[in-house]
Amino acid sequence: MTAPVAATPVAHRAYPMDRRLRRALLVDVAASGALGIALTIAAGALADPLGLPEILLRIVGVVCLGWAGVLRLAATRPRLPRFAAWGIVEGNALWVAASLVLLASGLVAPTALGLAFVLAQAALVAGFTVAQALALRGPRAAGAA
Template sequence: MNITRHPHFLRRLLLADAASCLAIGAALALGPGLVADLLGLPADLLRAAGLVLLPFAAFVLFVASRPILSRPGVWLIIGCNAVWVTGSTALLIGGFAAPTALGIVFVVAQAFVVAVVAELEAMGLRATSPIPA
């Protein structure tokens, strides 16, 4: 069986997406100063990113917890993830900050993970018909 066709694949992936956004969002919103110098990224930028992730996590959790997943809701999540990856790329090539080597690795790594999650979400959505609980 193709893993993306498993009846719970997409729902579980969305729950993992929500949990990771909540964890990273809370860490960045509450303690950006702890990593700002290490990453070479402005604390205000990290705090703003964290504050953006918190309502996004709530929305992803809301969509994932419905008895039937909303296809438009999941596509919106995928689109938001794509915007995040684009923003991360723009941060590095646009000269908006001067990240350290560790900061570059952090931005690239999280953008890569978000891109993979978005692609898996799209694959999971395409592999399903109506999605029961």
């Protein structure tokens, strides 16, 4: 019979919120919030030039606003639980993948401007993903393991 393993203290399962991580999250907050506001308000005006359905643009806008709220909340914490920190990175990676799958699926027929828009926002989110992952893997990550 083996002895029970002591639970790992919560502090060891969380990343301290340092300047690099907070900055990476807040830049994502600003971009997600701005895109969310723009798409929620102007979905009707953007649908034709982008060749994307108005309802899709409006839903994406609302999702971006919610995501910005989650990121803002995370950025205000003194410590970020590992599952939340890596969940943010994975959420951004999934967004990039979903954007590319949407284009490849044939479910939408974007104009050249719409294609550029989807690709540009996916590239921007990919940049956030990398910046956040690098911030988590920085020198202090060894103490979080």
